[in-house]
Amino acid sequence: GAGVSQSPSNKVTEKGKDVELRCDPISGHTALYWYRQSLGQGLEFLIYFQGNSAPDKSGLPSDRFSAERTGGSVSTLTIQRTQQEDSAVYLCASSLPGQGRYYGYTFGSGTRLTVV
Amino acid sequence: SQQGEEDPQALSIQEGENATMNCSYKTSINNLQWYRQNSGRGLVHLILIRSNEREKHSGRLRVTLDTSKKSSSLLITASRAADTASYFCATDALTGGGNKLTFGTGTQLKVEL
Numbered sequence: 001g002a003g004v005s006q007s008p009s010n011k012v013t014e015k016g017k018d019v020e021l022r023c024d025p026i027s028g029h030t031a032l033y034w035y036r037q038s039l040g041q042g043l044e045f046l047i048y049f050q051g052n053s054a055p056d057k058s059g060l061p062s063d064r065f066s067a068e069r070t071g072g073s074v075s076t077l078t079i080q081r082t083q084q085e086d087s088a089v090y091l092c093a094s095s096l097p098g099q100g101r102y103y104g105y106t107f108g109s110g111t112r113l114t115v116v
Numbered sequence: 117s118q119q120g121e122e123d124p125q126a127l128s129i130q131e132g133e134n135a136t137m138n139c140s141y142k143t144s145i146n147n148l149q150w151y152r153q154n155s156g157r158g159l160v161h162l163i164l165i166r167s168n169e170r171e172k173h174s175g176r177l178r179v180t181l182d183t184s185k186k187s188s189s190l191l192i193t194a195s196r197a198a199d200t201a202s203y204f205c206a207t208d209a210l211t212g213g214g215n216k217l218t219f220g221t222g223t224q225l226k227v228e229l
Contacts, residue, residue: 103164
């Protein structure tokens with residue numbers, strides 16, 4: 001696609017429910033990143049994919065968080081048993097392999113998750 | 117944890133004035149990037165400066181980098197109301213950072229008419 005697409009743009013869920021957030025990167029961008037931004041805060045790294053593998057999962061805050069990527073394209077971030085502290089904007093970014101660190105990332109518009 | 121810290125946290129200026137934002141970081145870097153975020157959503161890449169560069173220009177933007185002080189500044193000249201946004205620096209660590217960028221805490225810029 002022309003840009004990084006994230007869905008849904010907004011999600012309100014009840015505490016304890018599972019949610020899935022989707023990211024569709026730019027075609028050909030094999031590097032994909034998930035970040036989380038809590039209200040008024042900077043971006044917190046969650047996970048990095050190169051193709052379908054995730055060489056860096058160091059930012060996932062707990063085992064309730066998981067992510068997968070299929071076909072080297074679409075990625076899904078799943079949060080199980082959501083808690084109120086999971087409320088944040090979840091941002092996805094993509095880049096050509098190895099290029100993001102030199103030319104920058106392209107970000108999606110994010111999913112605003114609210115856990116009530 | 118965030119490596120970068122932006123200063124000030126918030127800045128309010130009049131249209132036509134210059135805006136300067138500063139970023140400090142902790143580890144040695146390959147490069148430093150600046151991003152802009154409107155309304156708490158997606159970030160837009162503005163400019164990148166490499167560790168061997170001291171100053172870079174792009175339109176109304178000027179970025180400086182001082183690796184000895186581990187700091188960078190972003191100057192927006194002749195600001196416009198449309199420049200109102202949050203601005204983040206992001207660093208690519210020289211070692212141990214993997215392939216990810218580490219973002220700072222951001223400066224909220226408000227340009228008033």
